[in-house]
Amino acid sequence: MSEVTYEIVQHDGGWAYKSQGVFSEPYPTHAAALKAAQLAAAEQKVPGAAATIEFEDARGKWHTETDRGDDRPSTSIKDVKG
Helix, strand or coil, rough: EEEEEEEEEECCCCEEEEEEEECCCCCCHHHHHHHHHHHHHHHHCCCCEEEEEEEECCCEEEEEEEECCCCCEEEEECCCCC
């Protein structure tokens, strides 16, 4: 199982959460960014329906896989103030 971490950081004149190198929109307060990160982390754990996924790799070859929908990552929050 994979792990997704949401890190609360100062960003763009306010606060944001960052995950896998991507920042959320800025929030005016640390508390607002923390709440948004908690919601995002909770949503990440919700299972979905099984789905067929098709994708092209770097060499131009197409692949088809089935995503069971219940293989959700564990999540954590890293808080610089916490």
